[in-house]
Amino acid sequence: MRHFLTLKDYTKEEILDIISLGLAIKKELKSGNTIRHLSGQTLAMIFEKSSTRTRVSFETGMFQLGGHGLFLSHRDIHLGRGEPVKDTARVISSMCDMVMIRTFEHSKIEEFAAYSSVPVINGLTDSYHPVQLLADYMTMMEHSKAKNPVVAYIGDGNNMTHSWLMLAAKLGFELRVATPKGYEADAAIIAQAQQIAKASGALLRFTHDPKTAVRGATVVTTDTWASMGQEEEKEARLKIFEGFMVDDALMATADPDAIFLHCLPAYRNQEVSESVLEGAQSVVFDEAENRLHAQKGLMVWLNKQQKRQ
Ligand code: CP
């Protein structure tokens, strides 16, 4: 059975298939011709962290596909009171057709998946945010003119960085990551991505200088400097990350047709200036909408894999 925990477990062809399916379903929706690909199915959505986009896109997506999404906050289910992950996984997967989880440690979703009898989707862990990257690449396909993408990721070496590393490594494009010293991406994940990149020809570059990363890039992206769970570090990080804001001066050094991506929520005039976020090169709201379409593609794709078993 296939879960969707990281892009590491997927081939280039599979990633592109899922996105193509999402684009086809998007076209159906826009033409008013919605097909109930998942009629009568249920998706359990377990949230141990806040969410706007992930919750709304999965719940709406499931409804549009003819199914139903159950929002399960950790505050309301026994998981939050100490019922073991392996028990929760067996119970929920005995009643639902798919499970989406947003949690802290990546090992928790791995444990859940090991005990689940239905596909488990990662809706963000401390280590990865793979569904976001499906939407991000879909947005690049729609908005970027570049044949050979050069992506510059500026900021914290976090779950988004790790997911960009895996996407670039799998698809074979150039990714330049600029982080402050001490805030680099996880060394073990970098090593895995470098290993995968050998086969795909991806170029993965690392620097502490945002200008070096952005020069000539066709996509510029960033993320919050303090992720969920790091609230207490926020003040300190604001000082440490000075000089890493994506502003007009930095964007001006990218390719003239470069697009700006951000998974959102964005903190204006911290990791990105108000002018860049709201500027002509920013496609962040199309990117957010694409969460809906890309994840519908993913859920239909996973369902097809289930039927093949
Ligand atoms: N980008 C993203 O996952 O947003 P939410 O935290 O609002 O779900």
Ligand code: NVA
């Ligand atoms: N890195 C951020 C992404 C939010 C969608 C976080 O984990 O909080």
